[in-house]
Amino acid sequence: MRFLLVEDNIELGEAVIARLSLDGHAVDHAKTLAEADEWLSVADYDLMLLDVMLPDGDGREFLRRTRTTERLPVIVLTARSQVSDRVDTLDLGADDYITKPFDFSELEARCRAVLRRRGTPTPALIPLGEALFDPSGGTLSHQGETKPLRNRELRLLEVFARNKGQILSKSQLLDRLFSQDAEVSENAIEVYVGRLRKKLLAAGVEIETVRGVGYRMTWA
Amino acid sequence: MSDTATGPFWWRSIGQRLTILLAGIAAVLAILSWWMVTSFAREAAERTQDNVLVASATTIAEALRSEQGDILLELPYSAFAMLDAIGEDRVFYRVAADGETLTGYDDLMPSGTPDRPGDIRVGTISYRGDLVRTVTVRRTVLANQQPVPVLVTVAQTRTGVEAIGTGLSQTAAVLSVALFILAVGLGAFAAGNALKPLNSFAQAVTRRGPSDLRPLRRKVPDELSPLLVALNRLMERLGQSIRRSEEFIAEAAHRVRTPLATVRVQAELALHTVEKDEEKQMLRRIIRAVDESSRSASQLLDHATVSFRADALARDNIDLADLASRVTDGLAPTADMKDISVRLNVVAPATVQGDAILLESALRNVLDNSVKYSPAETEINVTLAALDKKTWQITVRDQGRGFAADSIPALTERFKRGGNVDQIVGSGLGLTIAEDVLKAHGGRLELSTPNEGIGACVSLILPAA
Numbered sequence: 001m002r003f004l005l006v007e008d009n010i011e012l013g014e015a016v017i018a019r020l021s022l023d024g025h026a027v028d029h030a031k032t033l034a035e036a037d038e039w040l041s042v043a044d045y046d047l048m049l050l051d052v053m054l055p056d057g058d059g060r061e062f063l064r065r066t067r068t069t070e071r072l073p074v075i076v077l078t079a080r081s082q083v084s085d086r087v088d089t090l091d092l093g094a095d096d097y098i099t100k101p102f103d104f105s106e107l108e109a110r111c112r113a114v115l116r117r118r119g120t121p122t123p124a125l126i127p128l129g130e131a132l133f134d135p136s137g138g139t140l141s142h143q144g145e146t147k148p149l150r151n152r153e154l155r156l157l158e159v160f161a162r163n164k165g166q167i168l169s170k171s172q173l174l175d176r177l178f179s180q181d182a183e184v185s186e187n188a189i190e191v192y193v194g195r196l197r198k199k200l201l202a203a204g205v206e207i208e209t210v211r212g213v214g215y216r217m218t219w220a
Numbered sequence: 221m222s223d224t225a226t227g228p229f230w231w232r233s234i235g236q237r238l239t240i241l242l243a244g245i246a247a248v249l250a251i252l253s254w255w256m257v258t259s260f261a262r263e264a265a266e267r268t269q270d271n272v273l274v275a276s277a278t279t280i281a282e283a284l285r286s287e288q289g290d291i292l293l294e295l296p297y298s299a300f301a302m303l304d305a306i307g308e309d310r311v312f313y314r315v316a317a318d319g320e321t322l323t324g325y326d327d328l329m330p331s332g333t334p335d336r337p338g339d340i341r342v343g344t345i346s347y348r349g350d351l352v353r354t355v356t357v358r359r360t361v362l363a364n365q366q367p368v369p370v371l372v373t374v375a376q377t378r379t380g381v382e383a384i385g386t387g388l389s390q391t392a393a394v395l396s397v398a399l400f401i402l403a404v405g406l407g408a409f410a411a412g413n414a415l416k417p418l419n420s421f422a423q424a425v426t427r428r429g430p431s432d433l434r435p436l437r438r439k440v441p442d443e444l445s446p447l448l449v450a451l452n453r454l455m456e457r458l459g460q461s462i463r464r465s466e467e468f469i470a471e472a473a474h475r476v477r478t479p480l481a482t483v484r485v486q487a488e489l490a491l492h493t494v495e496k497d498e499e500k501q502m503l504r505r506i507i508r509a510v511d512e513s514s515r516s517a518s519q520l521l522d523h524a525t526v527s528f529r530a531d532a533l534a535r536d537n538i539d540l541a542d543l544a545s546r547v548t549d550g551l552a553p554t555a556d557m558k559d560i561s562v563r564l565n566v567v568a569p570a571t572v573q574g575d576a577i578l579l580e581s582a583l584r585n586v587l588d589n590s591v592k593y594s595p596a597e598t599e600i601n602v603t604l605a606a607l608d609k610k611t612w613q614i615t616v617r618d619q620g621r622g623f624a625a626d627s628i629p630a631l632t633e634r635f636k637r638g639g640n641v642d643q644i645v646g647s648g649l650g651l652t653i654a655e656d657v658l659k660a661h662g663g664r665l666e667l668s669t670p671n672e673g674i675g676a677c678v679s680l681i682l683p684a685a
Binding site for chain 1: 474476550
């Protein structure tokens, strides 16, 4: 997916870009509203992450202005948490908002929810053995049968699918999958891996346990 | 200011002062008018009596004639008939020619006699125990070619005149009292009417909530306009200082949270690159600390906002069904991360009166708690139903750890958290905020653990609009 990040704080912006790149997303970084305008005029994006306090103006003002022309989904990043601020931004046409500092899993979940609500025009399907995996729709199709995946299974499968043949440790998976807010044990990973194994068995996809290290997914 | 505060109670209100002053003026005018009417009436009655007496005496004098040297008098009946008009007063008369009584009362001696023919003397004397009014007319009659002066005196007691005066005076007194009462009533009305702009001005200021600092735009009498201008200027300054502090809070939050966000994202990023478990553990601790501080900061700000808005509670019509679906939609992605499904059962429409932002934050805090404390792959049921005809109830029921029964009463206190929260990040303000909001709306928050310690149940109870 292609993101436009509008954020004036360079350290934060770069860290967000690095984190999004880990999941295979492409991100352009605008540090001002003027730059954002430029990026929007030359490229197409799937989603915009917009900070509301920028050096050359109020992000909400920008939102009001662009809303009339753009159909681009927007998630507002706000450092304010006053109860009323949220209502403001949603009234101005943002699809969702998240307060800084944010949990990356939550940002991801919110992006996913916004895109699902908007409806993705061309689902990017990933072939896994004989099955087809649709990460944005959250389904797995095999022999004409489409099964929905639970959120955590979906995210786990996404990580495996993007790292074909690589060994992923339990704690790596844990950090990708769960919000840091929640205390989750590594046993939980075993449960989800077990479920995925069952669902993928027929399609010829294997999740191999590498003793003492982690898991590796392979398919033909 | 100080003299109004310490004066007698009836002098503290401008309305009472005006009424009392107007009543005082009315009393003076009433007494004056009574006195004038009374004296004028008395004088008029006396003058009438004098005129009648003069007419009577003149008529008698006209009737004098002389025959063969004798002065004869045939008393005309009309001379006394006209005197009957004045009450039941007794009438006396004496006709004396050259000092000798021709007819009438010998001893009726007026205080003075006219010196020239045609003159009239009027006086008051005491006669036979009564005050009488006397009129003496002098006429010269020729007897035996000699002019003889004849004095005709007619007298009448004054009881009738006095009775007329007293009667008129009483009528005047009654009228004056009526006039006084009417004037007091009108005075009170006028005072009330004159003060109406002041009262409605005061009400317009009182009706406003403490957060409404828009300038007052209304027509006021000239006397009040300096007050209006001063008040508007004060509100503008107050509004500016509130705006400035709100901007300051927003700016401060921005300044604090942006670096915190950087720390958090960097730490998360580092989690994916470090290998050692101890290092990962350290990074997780950093993230937790960041979460805790940011959460406390935002809840404290929310709590402050709630207290402020609750003081000046808005009274908008709000559909709870609509509100509940907004809040559940907002939290759905967070719940989804744990594969928690949030089910919403509502009856629509369920209208209450209040502040939508506050009610939303109350429900969000409750639901946020449920999501936080629920295990993965469970359900949260949000039900909106009528508790009775006048009350709506939103129940949030989860399959989490529930509340420890002995901790329930303390949970809505500030910074109090349950004993079973483990490592979950929280500020201890969520339920406090929810309860404050509900109380401000005349509702309440109920906590329970219905199923033997499994699953918490939180009810938000609100009076229907």
